[in-house]
Amino acid sequence: MVTATKDKRQLYREQGWWGDTTLADMFRANAGIHPERLALVDPPNRAVFAFGEPQRLTYAQMLAETERLAGALLANGIGKDDVIMVQLPNISEFVNLYFAAATIGAVVSPAAVQYRSHELSEMYRIAKPSAFVCATRFKGNDHLSTARKVIGAGCQIMTFGPDAPDDTVDLSAARADPGLLAAHRKTHRVDADDVFTICWTSGTTGTPKGVPRSHNHWIAIAPGTYQPSGLRDGDVMLNPFPLINMASIGGVTMSWLRVCGTMVLHHPFDPQVFLGQIATERPQFTIAPPAVLNMLLQNEELLAKVDLSSLRTIGSGSAPLAPSMVSGFQERFGIMVVNLFGSNEGMSLVTGPEAVPDPVERASYFPREMVLEPMLGGTAAAMAETRLVSIGDGSEITEMGVPGELEIRGPSVFEGYHDAPEQTEAAFTQDGFFRTGDLFEIAGDGRFYRFVGRCKDLIIRGGVNIAPEEIDQLLGGHPLLAEACAFSLPDPVMGERIGLAYVPREDREITLEEVTDFLREKDLAVFKLPERMYRFEALPRNVTNKAMRSEVREHALGSREGA
Structure with a gap:
């Protein structure tokens, strides 16, 4: 198992990323300072999906x-x-x-x-x-x-x-x-x-x-959400993500602990209940998958019925954000969408409005160096070291526009998989960087990363690498598509071609030509245009709401349909 050296642990403590305070200590301190403040609110429909009346606990x-x-x-x-x-x-x-x-x-x-x-x-x-x-x-x-x-x-x-x-x-x-x-x-x-x-x-x-x-790993990663999101003492946070992973624990629970706020729980995801909780609990912050925010912004009838005025920021991630969605929430409602990219292992890239004011850039860019104030105090510093390496020869990439695997190390990154030395060895470099499996490129003016895709998800068409997430992101703004997911199709001539699984909006028919014309207007390279489409009633998603690209591909290949 890769472990932080004694010197590293001492350095993390000196910088304020790590300390001797446990999460239980922090919670007891909050309870001592604000015993009567509302701490935790149950979903209003808990009796429907579980048992008992909703609790509201100080x-x-x-x-x-x-x-x-x-x-x-x-x-x-x-x-x-x-x-x-x-x-x-x-x-x-x-x-x-x-x-x-x-x-x-x-x-x-x-x-x-x-x-x-x-x-x-x-x-x-x-x-x-x-x-x-x-x-x-x-x-x-x-x-x-x-x-x-x-x-x-x-x-x-x-x-x-x-x-x-x-x-x-x-x-x-x-x-x-x-x-x-x-x-x-x-x-x-x-x-x-x-x-x-x-x-x-x-x-x-x-x-x-x-x-x-x-405890220290969680403490170290917490500033990555509450600082870019501008959270304040006593803020109300609506948490619709399951309490099992980074988004919910690191993104919301740790922020709640830091600002001694009120956490409002939601389960299972139901747009009507979710919007009702925004209206009644008046949160200042919530998180939501991109597909939900895209749906909401394009549903004028629903928007006319909801009051989003309490929200200052919304965290979103797990899939690329559509620039039109991030712009729409900012321009129409004054709500800043914070771009979140993370993993249970402790990789965390976050783009907030202070670092990137322009909503279009915020949808696509992540700062290469996140300078934040540690949760336990101390001088603001980079939360982690990052670098891009070639997936071919492992050499470090320093020029712009060249995709490479992101590697990261720092106080927020875990130290090895549980009881799995071989998996741990494969996941870390000799100098202690975690291999994320995510492809990024240096972008903007060189200060940013842009997400390109997963190393294993690349479509290799005629020897050229194509990241399907790039296509997904652009199609997130298509008015006739509720969901879209690009994937590889085997081809005897090109090696692979580009397939597209889609869910139409309001059962509207859409043609391949309409999709490719839309992408041409976005000035996407011709070789990245989808070549065959497959209609789905809904895309298969995992428990964190990510589209399961391998299952999409398997289902499409087993189908005789496709235009």
């Missing part, structure tokens, strides 16, 4: 609940460094459980609610959890039955919700044991360098990889 109430849960975990044999696999929707119990685990030094390994035994079995094998936590009720799913298929001896099933089976630990009803928690705190010090989460990612093979992150 910091004092949330602190009491996290300490109750911490005592319950201890009473059932879960302690420092024990792994807790969690499969819960975005409800207040999930957030409380995170901070209960942080209090006792346990490790949370969150799993998407959509996962079944196929995915969970491998994650269980890698993480070796001591407990599996799920809900007794979740719309359309029986997580308890799935858990029983997956777990082995020595792992307890713990539940939230009514009608807990006798063979599970009912965390909803467990009583607090303050004495047990106090004794544990005296004998088990939680260190900020301890692993706090093991989130999950997968490579081109689909095999899950555990990504351990310490």
Whole structure:
């Protein structure tokens, strides 16, 4: 495993990126300063998809609940460094459980609610959890039955919700044991360098990889969102992303912790509920996938019914942003869209309005050097070192307009995959840079990166590399397309050609000629124009709402249709 050297750890501390404060310490400090401030708000429809009435917890109430849960975990044999696999929707119990685990030094390994035994079995094998936590009720799913298929001896099933089976630990009803928690705190010090989460990612093979992150890793990455987004003390944040990955934990939860704000949860994604929460909870910040923002901006009837005036900034990422969308929100509503690009491993590129005022440039560019103030104080400095290297010979790229793989190292970057030395060795260079697998090029006046695509997603047409994301981004502004996803088609002459999966807007027909004419108007090179189109009812997406290009391609190749 690649680890930060002692000198590096000391340097990170001296600069303020790392420290001796845990996330539980930060939360308790917030509760002490603002005990009556509203901390956490449940989705208004939680009774529909899960159980119970929506909760609205102050910091004092949330602190009491996290300490109750911490005592319950201890009473059932879960302690420092024990792994807790969690499969819960975005409800207040999930957030409380995170901070209960942080209090006792346990490790949370969150799993998407959509996962079944196929995915969970491998994650269980890698993480070796001591407990599996799920809900007794979740719309359309029986997580308890799935858990029983997956777990082995020595792992307890713990539940939230009514009608807990006798063979599970009912965390909803467990009583607090303050004495047990106090004794544990005296004998088990939680260190900020301890692993706090093991989130999950997968490579081109689909095999899950555990990504351990310490308290300090999360603390180091937090400024990447709250500073470019201009978040202020007490801000309200609407969180529609599942509490399992970088967008939700690093982007919203850590920002909430930093500004002692109010976090409003949302699940599952429902545009009507989401817009209703904006109207009633009046958030200053939220995050949303590009496809949702594109849809909203092009729906005049819906826009006429919603009040977005509380929002100052919206974070968006997971796919390239359409320049027309970023411009539209800024020009029509005065809302700044912040361009987010990150990974569970700790890669973080963020473009806010202060760094890049022009919305068209902000949709496409990321600063090559993000100078930010560390969360724990200290002088503003670059959050990470980055470089581009050729995917052919590994040489460093310094000229503009040449695609290369982004490599990154710094205090926000994890130190190796969990119990996977071979995967770790392949993921890092000899000098400690993480190979992101993402293609960028130096752009603008040389101060920026522009995302080109994934290394494995390249379309190689006649020996020329084409990034499908570039085509997706341009088509994000097409008035007749709700969704678009370019991919490679095998071809005996050119090697590969360009296919396009699309979802029409309002069931409108659209021709290949109309698409290519639109792209020609954007002055896209002719060799990048789609050559065959496939109509979809909806693009397959993963749990973070990214279009699954490999599945799109597989479905298209298995179809006889295509224009």
